[in-house]
Amino acid sequence: MPLSAEDLSARIGRRIHGLRTSRNDSLDSLATRSGVSRSMISAIERGQTNPTAVVLDRLASALNVSLGELFGETPQTAARAAPLVRHGDQVEWMDPQSGYVRKRVSPPAWPSPLQLAEVRFPAGARVAYEGGRLDGSLHQQVWVLKGRMEISQGDTLHVLRKGDCLAVRLTEPLVFFNPADQEAHYLVALCDMAAHSHR
Template sequence: MSEHSPTDTGINERIAQRVRELRAARGFTLEALATRSGVSRSMISMIERGSASPTAVVLEKLASGLGVSMASLFGGASESAPAEPLARRDAQSQWRDPQSGYTRRSLSPANWPSPIQLVEVDFPPGARVAYETGSREHVFHQQVWLLEGRLNVELGDQLHALEAGDCLAMRLDQPLIFSNPASQPARYLVAICDARGS
């Protein structure tokens, strides 16, 4: 499908801007980022132009190559925009993974100087997302609090079967797989912490 909803187009433009800004800030050429991330130069170019709808797996690879969390790619504001401590719900960016159909909402205020980012996820029945990224230049910690449904989380070779109310803490330094084994959607909150601090 080549058609995008207005929401998809807006978030793709914000992702494009963030990737361009982060790549420029680090002095990476397209080729250098492609080498670091494992994402092709042509795909990065399409993402930076806002003409591609990248999957969660591709965005995670780019985030790893740029040394940031995937959540930071959805910031919704230019790095030069003033930081505000309050993010109203209607201003929070929402994105849908074109491959798995899961939806993520960035809850944290854009550009606010904090090492913590919060994300709300709606994960469809039977959906599966496998992040292949292993060791990183910078360590990120993540906690997943399952609000509704069931969720399987595989970190490296360890499987965690979560039920509503369970909270799982992990370091993002191994391959990570999320899957919903149930016939109902799962909804969870993700808290990401950059170990480098704010």
Template sequence: MENTKTDIDRRIAVRLRALRGERGLTLDGLAERSGVSRSMISLVERGESSPTASVLDRLAAGLGVTLAALFAEAERADANPVARRTDQIAWTDPATGYRRRNLSPPGFPSPIELVEVELPPGARVSYDSGNRAATVEQQVYLLDGTIDLTVGEATHRLSTGDCLAMRLDRPTGFHNPTDRAARYIVALTTDGRPALNAFKR
């Protein structure tokens, strides 16, 4: 599905408000947990801002969900278990041009989320959300190209066919050091358990 900027901003706004409400968090409460300012959260929830991947990841960390969950639909019993390519939500980071597509069936109850990512030549995407409200496990599988994936202090160069498993409990960064796009699949799962380092300052 080729979504317009307005469509995506609206979807994120609705989803963010719903997730914050489900957790009983005020704007100030989410701001404290995520490190994103109250004013920025308010703008995102009104659909008046196009947040970057880094901002969205910090909000997801504060809510105890994955980044993919901010683009997903609430689980429902009648959800279709098949997600056709034409119905999958695609989003482009306004800061880096990195493009992500939610592959998992929207609304279908599952502990696993799949995302396809295209990282443009030379692009860097950094996530500084070491503190998370829940434990998130992730694996990255390179479909094509090369990326340097930094987890904490360690950097791993991944090429086509390589797979890296990691826990999202420290800052991470993705860098495409080549002159052609890299494509990879991200598989994520969260069990709802509080992360060991959750919100320790």
């Protein structure tokens, strides 16, 4: 049964809280590193708000994990991980600011450095990610299945149409923009080389 928006907000909050406390990180420390206010982080951890993609990206960067990790399972749930996730059990999340919908395709908590996500990006929507990892250990590929996307990495603009695939290292700001008058649909493959090296 698909998670409700409230259930997903609670899961994201538990995941952020778990990652923060496992690092002996205070709310103030995480707020300073992420640029997200202490009160906002507290509200997110309690599942009282649905944060935007930009806020989640800032927190993921400060916690040194990929954005996808924030939608993951807690270690207790991960102990029951399975290599198969059915279509109806894949978790969807909508960015409250842009309206883009992200579906986690990969089996939750399965021990793999590769994560897949399916994205439906509304016409005219724009999302600017500031995060990333300076060591270049986060690799991402975007494969456009329908529509058109403009993806800017630093000063470089890439125009992607159906069938195009862009590979980037998440080391600098990344801006996603749909300039068309129809929804874009694409697949994201993310590989966290640092996490893989620690296994």
